[in-house]
Amino acid sequence: MKRSSRGFGLIELLVALALGLIVVLGVVQIFIAAKNTYVSQNSAAAMQEDARFVLSKMIQEIRMVGMFGCLGTIVDSSSAGDFNAAQLTPISWDNASLKLTLVTADVGSGGGTPTWTVISDCRNSAVAYSGLRSPTTGQIAFPIRRLLYSFSNNQILMGTGSGNPAQQVLVNNVSAFNVTFGLASSATDVAASTYSSNPGDPARIRSVRLSLTLTDPNNRVRNQTFNVVAALRNRLP
Structure with missing residues (x-):
């Protein structure tokens, strides 16, 4: 047999198979790395979306804390007589039970049944009633909601209403949630100079920092x- 007509030898075939296997393994490694990157990016994006949803909702409501209508003096005619107490402490954080309570003006028209409704003519009278109340001619209705956020069993939950309302899960897989308040040095100062999780004087609160x-x-x-800071638009009593 002529040398030029010989086929591949065993050694040459083994070398070709080894080179092919190396190329295949390289392609597989690239595919696995690309897939892992895609999965991890999707997971990170989902976490960011969850955090954005919860924190943006809280910030929107925190900014409306303390907005109870157009008059400073409101007569409490609620069925349980609990509006005045809520008005005096419209925002609080319980470190022991990890609960954030907000008393805020209803944002938009999709908030459901309000906890209270303040009916006012914005000149002489303002009265708080329980639940939904319709204004008469010459009056304006201000829906007020009491919101309760809590951190339990790696979940952020939210409920609305007086007392201890039923709560629904907003987000899962939460390992930590913390609330601190930016405090001014006095009730007349504008800027926050210190932070505290348990402020003694609500009138000094200027902002709220949320950490999730x-x-x-x-x-x-x-x-x-994720950390965000929301400034209060309304001075607290």
């Missing part, structure tokens, strides 16, 4: 902590 840490249950990405 989310975790991936599948451990595809590290825990992510």
